Amino acid sequence: MATLAPLPLSPNTADVVSAVRALVPELREAQAESDKLARPPEHIVAKLREAGAYRLTIPKEYGGLGADMKTWMQTVTEIGRGDAGVAWAVTLVASCNWALSSFFPKHVVNEVFSKPGASVAGIFTGRALTARPVEGGIHIEKGMWFFNSGVYEAGWDLLGVPMYDDKGEETGPGIALVPMSEVKLLNDWNTSGIRGSGSTNVSAENLFIPHDRIIPLEPMAEGSQPRTYEGPAPRVAFMPLMANILTYPLLGASLHMIERFMETLPRRDIKLTPYTKAAEAPVTHLQIGEATAKIETARLLIEDGVREMDEWSRTSEYMPMMLRAKIRRDTAFAERLMWEGVDILATASGGSFSWLSNVANRLWQDVKVGTMHPLVSVPSNFELYGRMAAGVEPPLMLV
Template identity: 80%
Template sequence: MATIAQLSTETLPHDVVSAVKALLPELRAAQSESDRLARPPTHIVERLREAGAYRLTIPKEYGGLQADMKTWMDTITEIGRGDAGVAWAVTLVASCNWAFSSFFPKHLVDEVFSEPNAALAGIFTGRVVNIRPVKGGIFIDKGTWFFNSGVYEATWDLLGVPMFDEAGEPAGPGIALVPMSDVKLLNDWNTSGIRGSGSTNVGVENLFIPNDRIVPLAPIAEGTQPRAYAGSLPRVAFMPLMASILTYPILGASLHMIETFMETLPRRDIKLTPYTKAAEAPVTHLQIGEATAKIEAARLLIEDGVREMDRWSQGADYMPMPLRARICRDTAFAERLMWEGVDLLASASGGSFSWLSNISNRLWQDVKVGTMHPLVSAPSNYELYGRMLAGIEPPLMLI
C-alpha cells in the first residue's frame, strides 16, 4: 500500500515540477552544506536555475514560465522534500519576481529582466530605518531589514520604505527597488531550522531612491494598484498569495518526515513495552494515523486556497475580502496541522531522534522555524477572520 508521502509525490504534468523532482537526491546530499553555509550552495542554485525554478513567476515575454499557483505549489513542495530551507529561498524569490513584474512600472520590469538570470528578493518591512524625503525621491541615511530570504541568489532587492507626499508628510508604506550592489549582506542568518534559505539581515546606507522606483504597499494589498503586466498570474490577490507560498516548503518537509519515519520504522524497537518492534505496537499505528491525517488535511487546505487563487486570477474582479481572509485563516491552520503532525512523529521516533545527525530532527526544526513567520500566525489570522464574521472591518493592510 502506498503511503501519503508517495501518493502526494507522483509524477506531475509540468516540466518544472518534474525537473526539480529529479534533483531530490542532490538536494538531500547537499543539506549539510546548505546548513553550514546558511544559504543555498552555488551548485544547487545552478541546478535549480537550469530546472526553471527561479523563472516560475517571471512573465513569458521575459523568458519566464508565468506559472499558475498550482505549479508554484507543486514545484516548491518538491524542492522542500529535498531541503526546506532552499525551498523557502526559492519561493520567496518567486514571490518577489511576481510582485515586481505585477506592480512596478513596465520600463523597470524591462530593465531588470533584460538580464538573463535576474531575480529579486525582498523584505517589505524595515526594522531600523532612517529615511527622509528629498527632491524626486527618498534618501536612506541608514536602514536595516531583517530576514531577507533568497537574497544571495538575487540581483535586485525589494525593500519596505516609508512614502511621503508632496509636502513631505508620511503617506504610508512603500516598496523600493534597489540593486543588490547597494545592499550590504550582514551574513547573520544563524538559526536552528530553514538554514538553507539564507535569510540574512541586510543594510543600506547613504542611498537615494527615485520615486519611480517606489510603489505603495496599501493599494497592492487592496487590489487597486495598476498592474504593469497583463498576464493572468498578476491578478492573484496579494496577501493570500504571500501567506500561501510559505506553506509549500513546510509541506515538502512534512512529507519527507512521513517518508523518513516509515523507512526507519522496521528497524526501530520500542522500550519498556511488551512489543519488541515499534511497527507492531498499536500506539505506533495510532500515532501514524493521526500524524498523517493532520499533514494530509493541511495539504488539502492549501490546495483549496491555491485553486481559489488560480480561479480568481482568470477574471477581472479582485478576490473579495472574506475569501482572502478565509484563505489566510486556512493557511495558518494548515501550518499548525503540519507542525502537530511532524511533532507527533518526532515523539514516536525514540531517543535516537535527539541526535543532531538524525534527519528527522532536522526536519522537525525546519517545520517549527517555518511556521513562525508572522504571515502564517494562527492567532492573528483567526482573529482577522473572526472580526470579519462579527461585522468588524479589519485594517485593509492586513488582508
C-alpha cells in the same frame, strides 16, 4: 508503505516540477552543506536555475514561465522534500519576482528582467530606518531589514520604505527596488531550522531611491494598484498569495518526514515496553494515523487556497475580502496541522531522534521555524477572520 501520493502535475508547466523532483536526492545530499553555509550551495542554485525554479513567476516575454499558483506550489513543495530551507528561498524569490513584474512600471520591469538570469529578493518591512523625501525620490540615511530570504541568489532587492506626499508628510508604507550592490548582507542567519534559505539581515546607508522605483504597499494589498502584466499569477490577490506560498516548503518537509518515518520504522523497537518491533505496536498505528491525517488535511487546505487563487486570477474582479481572509485563516491552520503531524512522528521516533545528525530532527526543526513567520501566525489569522465574520472592519493592508 503509508505515505502520501505525489502531487499531480500541472500539464502546462510540468517540466519544471519534474525537473526539481529529480533533484530531490541531490538536495538531501547537500543539506549538510546548506546548513553549514546558512544559504543554498552554489551548485544547488545552478541546478535549480537550470530547472527553471527561479523563473517560475517571471513573465514569458522575459524567458520566464509565467506559472500559475498550482505550478508554484508543486515546484516548491518538491524542492521542500529535498531541503525546506532552500525551498523557502525559492518561494520568496518567486514572490518578489512576481511582485516586481506585477506592480512596478514597465520600464523598471524591463530594466531588471531584460537581463537573463535576473531575480529579485525582498523584505517589505524595515527596522531602525531613517529616511527623508528629496527631489526625485527618497534618501535612506540608514536602515536595516531583517530576514531577507533568497538574497544570495538575487541581483535586486525589494525593501520596505516610507512614502511621502508633496508636502513631505509620510503617507504610508512602500516597496522600493534597490540594486543588490547597494545593500550590505550581514551574513547573520544562524537558526535551528530553514538554514538553507540564507535569510540574512541586510542594511543600507546613504542610499537614494528614485520615485519610479517605489510603489505603495496598501494599494497592492487592497487590489487597486495597476497591474503591469496580466498573466495567470499577476492577478492573484496579494496578501493571500504572500501567506500561502510560505506553506509550500513546509509541506515538502512534512511529506519527507512521513517518508523518513516509514522507512526507518522496521528497524525500531519501543524501549521499556514488550514491543520489540515498533511497527507492531497499536500506539504506533495511532500515531501514524493521526500524523498523516493532519498533514494530508493541511495539504488539502493549502491546495484549496491555491485553487481559489488560480480561479480568481482568471476573472476581471479582485478576490472578495472575506475569501482573502479565509485563505489566510486556512493557511495558518494548515501550518499548525503540519507542525502537529511532524511533532507526533518525532515523538514516536525514540531517543535517537535527538541526534542532530538525524534527518527527522532536521525536518522537525525546519517545520517549526517555518511556522514562526508572522504572516502565518495562527492567532493573528484566526482573529482577522473572526473579526470580519463578526462584522468588524479589519485594516485593509492585512487582508
